[in-house]
Amino acid sequence: MAIQALLSIGELSRRTGLSVSAIRFYEAQGLVKAIRTTGNQRRFARADLRRLSFALIAQKLGLSLAEIAEELATLPLKRAPTRNDWQAISRRIRGALQQRIAMLERTRDLLDGCIGCGCLSLARCRLYNPDDEAARAGAGPRFLLGDRPRRKAK
Ligand code: FES
Numbered sequence: 001m002a003i004q005a006l007l008s009i010g011e012l013s014r015r016t017g018l019s020v021s022a023i024r025f026y027e028a029q030g031l032v033k034a035i036r037t038t039g040n041q042r043r044f045a046r047a048d049l050r051r052l053s054f055a056l057i058a059q060k061l062g063l064s065l066a067e068i069a070e071e072l073a074t075l076p077l078k079r080a081p082t083r084n085d086w087q088a089i090s091r092r093i094r095g096a097l098q099q100r101i102a103m104l105e106r107t108r109d110l111l112d113g114c115i116g117c118g119c120l121s122l123a124r125c126r127l128y129n130p131d132d133e134a135a136r137a138g139a140g141p142r143f144l145l146g147d148r149p150r151r152k153a154k
Pocket residue numbers: 113114115117118119120121124125126127128
């Protein structure tokens with residue numbers, strides 16, 4: 001590939017809206033791979049615009065960097081990914097996104113019920129967590145994830 005057809009890190013930053021340091025971070029995580037000029041400057045393929053844009057959106061959707069890197073690793077390195085390549089990724093992450101959407105909807109509905117309620121009822125409120133009982137069920141917002149307190153309401 002001709003070096004002129006490649007993008008500098010500054011150009012990539014302007015096109016994606018990512019900071020130069022963020023692009024370096026993504027490169028260090030293996031999401032994109034720069035080639036080096038004879039002056040040791042980074043140059044990126046145009047296809048990296050889409051890789052980074054995907055990473056940005058996927059992170060906003062809640063995918064971890066490891067999940068994103070795993071998906072991007074399925075794309076070909078020696079040619080620009082095709083529509084079919086991207087559609088294969090889309091099909092694979094659809095299930096994970098559906099689970100996240102369902103959890104967000106459940107959380108929204110629970111919070112809708114609590115805002116303006118304020119009862120913090122031990123029997124029914126998913127926000128009330130006396131003595132950090134939720135920690136016994138595991139990490140994260142356990143009651144919002146569906147676990148119920150074991151104690152009976154007084
Ligand atoms: S504050 Fe009343 S149900 Fe959560």
